[in-house]
């Protein structure tokens with residue numbers, strides 16, 4: 001199958017435990033599950049509805065603080081932000097507001113009316129969203145359109161090990177709602193394609209990108 005990110009050819013492998021077929025691109029290091037594993041929005045929502053609301057949990061707040069501690073020193077001094085795919089919680093938006101950044105939040109399941117197409121943002125953040133996307137290239141392009149020129153995009157998603165045997169043992173793809181997997185190389189390729197420059201990654205799960 002052709003890589004939907006960079007159009008190069010992919011290698012196929014099967015995870016014997018789940019019998020799921022995966023495609024791995026050696027050029028942009030994107031891995032994706034066979035399309036029959038892609039779930040509808042309704043299936044995804046029924047699973048998310050089971051999750052507890054962690055908003056008051058100190059660990060949940062610390063998790064977002066770690067993200068902001070990495071992102072904000074790299075992102076200039078933004079005054080406006082959008083949290084794209086916030087889930088049920090507006091906690092990240094609140095934490096940004098505490099830092100003087102006016103943050104809108106949107107989620108296709110929980111806050112579907114919250115996107116204002118007339119607005120552009122100096123910072124767009126998206127945490128634990130990209131691994132759920134059927135078409136991450138299209139969403140990346142859409143987020144870039146919602147950014148001001150010279151604005152920043154910060155994404156959190158676990159980077160896969162880029163080794164098939166290690167990948168099979170990796171926990172992250174075993175969640176049925178996680179269907180596509182990235183490394184910083186994948187975001188470098190996307191940045192190049194959509195008029196952005198890659199700023200930095202943390203080697204693990206976070207990238208910061210700047211619009212030209």
Ligand SMILES: [Zn+2]
Pocket residue numbers: 003004005006007008025026027028029030
């Ligand atoms: Zn590729």
